[in-house]
Amino acid sequence: MMGLGAMIKRNIKMFFKDKGLLFTSLITPIILLVLYATFLGNVYRDSFEQIISALAPNLNIPKELVEGCVGGQLFSSLLAVCTVTVTFCSNMLMVQDKVNGSISDLTITPVKGSTLALGYYVATAITTLIICFAATAACLIYIACIGWYLTLTDILLIVLDVFILVMFGTALSSIINYFLSSQGQISAVGSIVSAGYGFICGAYMPISQFSKGLQNFVAFLPGTYGTSLLRNHSLRGVFAEMVDLGIPETAIDEMKNSIDCNIYFFENKVELSSMYIYLGATVLVLVLIYVLMNIKKRKVVR
Amino acid sequence: MNNIIEITGLNKSFKDVKAVQNLSFKVKQGELFAFLGLNGAGKSTTISIMCGQLKKDSGRVIVNGFDLDKSIENAKKEIGVVFQNSVLDKPLTAKDNLKNRAALYGIVGEDFNTRLNELSRLLDLDELLNRPVGKLSGGQRRRVDIARALLHNPKILILDEPTTGLDPQTRHTLWSVIDSLRKQTGMTVFLTTHYMEEAADADYIVILDNGKIAAEGSPLELKNNYSGDYITLYGADENEITPLCKDYEVIRDAIKIAVPNTAAATEMIIKNPNLFKDYEITKGKMDDVFLAVTGKKLTSNGGEAK
Numbered sequence: 001m002m003g004l005g006a007m008i009k010r011n012i013k014m015f016f017k018d019k020g021l022l023f024t025s026l027i028t029p030i031i032l033l034v035l036y037a038t039f040l041g042n043v044y045r046d047s048f049e050q051i052i053s054a055l056a057p058n059l060n061i062p063k064e065l066v067e068g069c070v071g072g073q074l075f076s077s078l079l080a081v082c083t084v085t086v087t088f089c090s091n092m093l094m095v096q097d098k099v100n101g102s103i104s105d106l107t108i109t110p111v112k113g114s115t116l117a118l119g120y121y122v123a124t125a126i127t128t129l130i131i132c133f134a135a136t137a138a139c140l141i142y143i144a145c146i147g148w149y150l151t152l153t154d155i156l157l158i159v160l161d162v163f164i165l166v167m168f169g170t171a172l173s174s175i176i177n178y179f180l181s182s183q184g185q186i187s188a189v190g191s192i193v194s195a196g197y198g199f200i201c202g203a204y205m206p207i208s209q210f211s212k213g214l215q216n217f218v219a220f221l222p223g224t225y226g227t228s229l230l231r232n233h234s235l236r237g238v239f240a241e242m243v244d245l246g247i248p249e250t251a252i253d254e255m256k257n258s259i260d261c262n263i264y265f266f267e268n269k270v271e272l273s274s275m276y277i278y279l280g281a282t283v284l285v286l287v288l289i290y291v292l293m294n295i296k297k298r299k300v301v302r
Numbered sequence: 303m304n305n306i307i308e309i310t311g312l313n314k315s316f317k318d319v320k321a322v323q324n325l326s327f328k329v330k331q332g333e334l335f336a337f338l339g340l341n342g343a344g345k346s347t348t349i350s351i352m353c354g355q356l357k358k359d360s361g362r363v364i365v366n367g368f369d370l371d372k373s374i375e376n377a378k379k380e381i382g383v384v385f386q387n388s389v390l391d392k393p394l395t396a397k398d399n400l401k402n403r404a405a406l407y408g409i410v411g412e413d414f415n416t417r418l419n420e421l422s423r424l425l426d427l428d429e430l431l432n433r434p435v436g437k438l439s440g441g442q443r444r445r446v447d448i449a450r451a452l453l454h455n456p457k458i459l460i461l462d463e464p465t466t467g468l469d470p471q472t473r474h475t476l477w478s479v480i481d482s483l484r485k486q487t488g489m490t491v492f493l494t495t496h497y498m499e500e501a502a503d504a505d506y507i508v509i510l511d512n513g514k515i516a517a518e519g520s521p522l523e524l525k526n527n528y529s530g531d532y533i534t535l536y537g538a539d540e541n542e543i544t545p546l547c548k549d550y551e552v553i554r555d556a557i558k559i560a561v562p563n564t565a566a567a568t569e570m571i572i573k574n575p576n577l578f579k580d581y582e583i584t585k586g587k588m589d590d591v592f593l594a595v596t597g598k599k600l601t602s603n604g605g606e607a608k
């Protein structure tokens with residue numbers, strides 16, 4: 001594994017020094033923040049109040065709880081998007097190296113191709129974790145300011161969710177970016193992922209508002225469960241507080257359905273443990289595919 | 303001298319295109335070896351195979367005793383490459399680039415610092431080390447490229463069109479550095495270039511055409527075999543030359559007469575002592591050789607002159 005540390009260090013440095021890569025990777029979270037500031041926040045707030053007034057009309061809900069709920073949705077959406085889109089941008093270095101010829105300078109060294117591939121993978125995971133954990137810290141501070149209902153367990157579970165989603169994003173982006181070899185392809189994939197992933201993972205708009213067919217389709221996508229896990233853990237405290245306030249379970253469950261805390265796979269509610277198993281298995285399968293692709297490539301070169 | 307590179311029966315095709323066809327040649331240790339050919343002649347394909355970046359269809363490649371099929375990692379340690387375009391990481395400083403690439407050869411810590419100091423002295427890099435590579439001029443970047451290629455003390459330095467796009471001053475500086483390196487270390491230099499005057503300084507030349515060797519030999523052998531000599535005669539009247547030969551060219555203050563070889567030139571001069579008072583005999587140029595061998599004239603960008 002000679003050179004692995006050097007490759008990881010080089011790739012991380014390149015990502016943070018390349019303003020283009022860094023900015024592109026932050027576009028989706030920025031879009032989300034703008035959407036939230038302009039109208040999504042109000043939509044979430046109104047929707048929350050409508051559900052409560054319809055199902056428990058006489059209940060007086062503290063403003064802090066409303067804001068905690070809305071903030072939790074923003075928090076989970078932001079992390080759900082960041083964990084995947086940042087990996088794609090960070091992993092674009094793999095393609096950039098092909099485009100500008102740097103890969104030739106790396107492959108003429110005695111370092112094995114598998115070490116170079118692992119270097120891209122680990123560096124992408126580390127850069128994305130740095131950005132996502134920084135985003136998590138910023139979001140926690142924000143939540144603390146508007147309405148804090150989280151426990152230490154919730155925070156640890158959120159950290160776990162972020163970690164698994166980053167592994168998922170890194171493996172997925174490694175496979176897709178492996179096939180790219182031009183600047184045009186980098187732009188196309190970057191745009192599609194930045195614009196599209198926020199929608200299909202339910203970050204911009206709850207999956208519950210999609211058509212039935214689309215809901216069934218996204219139920220197959222691992223990212224859906226990543227968003228749901230983050231939603232559940234960032235809003236668990238809010239829902240617990242609602243129970244304490246006497247809001248009926250049916251109202252809370254209705255709310256959970258509307259903001260994708262509950263995900264249904266063809267009418268069957270998916271448990272949190274199943275979500276973890278599905279995401280974890282997906283990561284393993286994707287990593288295996290990436291490893292096999294690199295083994296095949298090595299045979300071709302030799 | 304031992305052979306440091308031995309290529310035997312090398313073949314490589316890309317679908318229907320035969321990029322390299324039954325190529326065989328040897329490079330002796332310590333020599334300046336020039337590999338010439340138009341774009342698409344098979345030079346880059348051969349270099350990529352030698353560097354272990356491309357799979358060959360058949361044939362054998364031995365680099366400093368290491369067979370590429372059996373010991374590719376060892377063979378890679380013997381080769382340093384200066385690519386046609388700088389392939390270092392532009393956002394990083396020259397030092398960061400060199401440090402990173404050195405680590406890929408296992409050169410770290412004090413070993414790296416020692417080697418960096420040596421290269422810095424040799425290539426005058428002190429002022430460039432802490433600047434991003436993307437902010438360096440073409441010539442400065444080339445010096446850093448050479449330092450990168452020499453980091454691991456390779457026995458063979460491959461220069462893939464190293465002076466393309468550089469100004470004459472920088473080209474001169476670059477060649478001074480390479481010449482001094484060869485003298486000091488006995489390093490073998492494997493050169494591809496579109497500048498024929500650079501190839502003329504080589505110890506041995508292989509000219510490729512359509513993936514095959516069209517001619518090979520020392521510059522002198524190639525000139526003798528594929529181009530004639532020229533007598534440049536000063537202060538003569540064109541009417542006096544016309545009866546002697548038909549193949550001549552009137553230039554500003556002289557007449558340039560083409561002759562098949564030096565012996566023919568000598569014979570012509572001896573027969574006409576009154577005419578040849580102020581003259582010089584020159585060998586044909588490598589451009590003439592290239593044209594005679596391939597039927598094509600090479601331009602500075604590697605294309606064929608129309």
